[in-house]
Amino acid sequence: MKIVTTRRISQVFFFSLFVWFCIVATVGSKLWQLRGWPVDWFFQLDPLVAVGTVLTTHTLYWPLLWALLTVALTIIFGRFFCGWVCPFGSLHHFVGFLGRRGKKLAHKVELNRYRKAQRVKYYVLVAFLALAAFPSAAATLQVGILDPIAVITRSFNLVLLPIVDSPTSFIFVSGRFYEGGWLIFAIFLAVVLLNLAIPRFYCRFICPLGALFGIIDRFAIWRIGKKQRECVNCKLCQRDCEGGCEPAGNIRISECVLCFNCLDSCKHDVIAYQTKTSAAGEVTNPDISRRGFALSLASGLFGVGAIRLSNKLGSNWYYKVVRPPGSLPEEEFLKRCVKCGQCMRVCPTNVIQPAGFEGGLENLWTPVLNNRIGSSGCQLNCVACGQVCPTSAIRPITLAEKLGVNEFAEAGPIKMGTAFFDRSRCLPWAMDKPCIVCEENCPLSPKAIFTREEFSTVRDGIFTAKEFRGDTIEIVENNLKPAKFAGGDYYCVVEGSFRRKIEANSENSLTISADEQFRNLAAKSGKIEVQVRLQRPYVDIERCIGCGICEHECPVSGKKAIRVSAEGETRSANRRLLLER
């Protein structure tokens, strides 16, 4: 079998595996659901995630040890990951192939020549790593913006899958929605379409992971090269060169993605994958200028200050950034989150959403809870998000830890925030309408939402009694809407203290279960007051965990009358509300 055929099989296999992992990141026990599939495996193989988190946290989180395998294989064989494994690379490879099909040899060679701009990816990498290595507590991990595994995972999981599933609702029963998904889609579409202009555009010019491989593969034991200096210079080897690494001349080892197309196209057996240095000479180091390197390093170092000008980590923190349960304190969180969207994908209720810029630049695409989207707030008995977080920005907590039971009883439950009533919008508070849907749905026992019973006189609710007939009081007024007070929530009061439930009403009568005493009093005063019984809701701040189910269910469906914000979250000591726990 030809080596390019093997390479294609490998690409199809890993791409299919990647798509499969996207599909099965669904909570459930069926074969196509999460069960035990290692859906984070591509992130674990990704040394950029490993190196990035090592720089920010000074530790290597254990599942990321897989990256060592990738690094070792790259040192031995070159950038095999780009050409053989990376699902994003394979996608670019395929679209680039479609784009140049039928073009003339010279045109193809021109498309696949080396360009100076290919050094840009190294500057991207240096800037990201400098941000991560900022020599103080202020480091921030932003590699996820452009890391290819993060980009394709985000794009497939948060955009393509919901779109493809929307006609059948096969995976997502209640549909899937992601706030600001259009931006993720637009970026994905742009970089995929750029392959039509220049094949593997993303890989050659942008990809920071490719850049990292380009730096470490200088020691590669095996490498592409020419066996002899002279050849007929037919340029067939550069016709389909995926890396744009110019194998016909001084091959640029750091750009070669090991597609082996040159090896396959050379009719004269001049190109080889060998341990020897290319007979035509080779360039092992990336084409980085000293000035460019210094500039990108500086932009990374000062970037943290620039990103944080809005003081979103200080007193100006954005209260709507409610993180999933088990999230680390904000500074630590931002050192680990790679914006991959796995937590948003796996969340059974769709409440975890990609953040926009409102919580600060570095907050982009990090997970926040939006209780207005999805099928429910954060479900009490669920800890799925932490189980799929590849870097433990959301720790893989147990249910006991989330609920604060057993060995976690002393620590208490994890609070994501606190629910606050907006009494100017709440039906029982602002409009004298019974409701308490929030109370009904609070999942805690005892509930964090409790009510106090109050009776409020309805508008124009004073009537004059005319006559008593059995349980029916005829009134002088003659303009009541029939059955208006019949729902079981309305009461009649006579001056003094007697209150009786209204069972029915006509235009000019009220039916109550009236006893003798009530009748006597009413007959004496003549005045009857109609009141509505309200259960006005309150939040018990000591019990509320900020799950947001109340906010999701609140019937005031626009700007909700109860809303969760992050005050009181247990992960940040400086955002607490209670004096003691």
Added chain:
Amino acid sequence: MIEANGGKIGRRKLLMRVGKAGAAIGACGLASYLLYDPTGPEARSETKEPAILPDFSIPREAGQTISIVQGQDRVKTIYKAIELLGGIERFVKPGDVVAIKPNVAFASPPILGATANPQLVAEVVRLCYSGGKAKKVIVTDNPINDPTSCFTLSGVGKAASEAGAEVVLPKPHLFRRTTLAEGRLIRDWPVFFGPFEKADKLIGIAPVKNHHRAGASMSMKNWYGLLGGRRNIFHQDINTIIAELSMMVKPTLVILDGTEVMMTNGPTGGSVSDLRRANTLIASTDCVAADSYGSTLLDLKVSDLPYLAQAEKAGAGATDYESLKPARATIS
């Protein structure tokens, strides 16, 4: 391919072109005529043909309207309760498609009693197949929490499918708009219609639960799960909506499970300390009677639950369950 002809065009070709142009204009004109709307859209249009739920009820038989069975084991009590009403054969005929609507409102484990007991649901499914010779049994609900999670965590999904039922989740296309002719609240409102459209029989299964707004959530409140859309707004008039639901849904049988009763913190519960063992299971063709008896398990009176009287007044059933001469039994 158009051939160069020195800028000239033949008569034949010109006529052809004129003919085609005429046909194209004519087609546009015809389409405009057929699609012509002289008035423009109305401010808000109600559904012209509301979907009406079928009537699943069966003829009444004296002394076999409601049964009350005491016992700890739901598998035994449900069998006895149905037997006292004439056996499953009375309710399910061979070849029937039976829809079962358990209360699966919350993503909560079965031990907390916030949802219908999975063993009870499975046993009813089995009875429908074995005694009733049903062709197909569907188990379905439109929960409050995430549907998939509710069916998974409550154990109802697994128990029902293992007993051979088809579990139907509330996908958007299964909803249709309905209007209850004699109703005030259910007007042009989306209901979960799909699973019931082709069913022959309907069985409701609900636990007895405390409910701070409605007083209690039992077999009538269980029909809330059929409502779609922003159904929470009905909490403003909770009694009327529950009464209207009992008018809209005419089940074959309801099973009210008071084996463990949620006395406090309902309807979500959340702790086993919210539950009390009452060891009572009720089967009834009259959900008003079933709930009237059920209220006693919560230490409530019929008058504490205004929707019962409202439903009775609307003809949905009887609050005076004793007048129906309940069939009683105790299983040790």
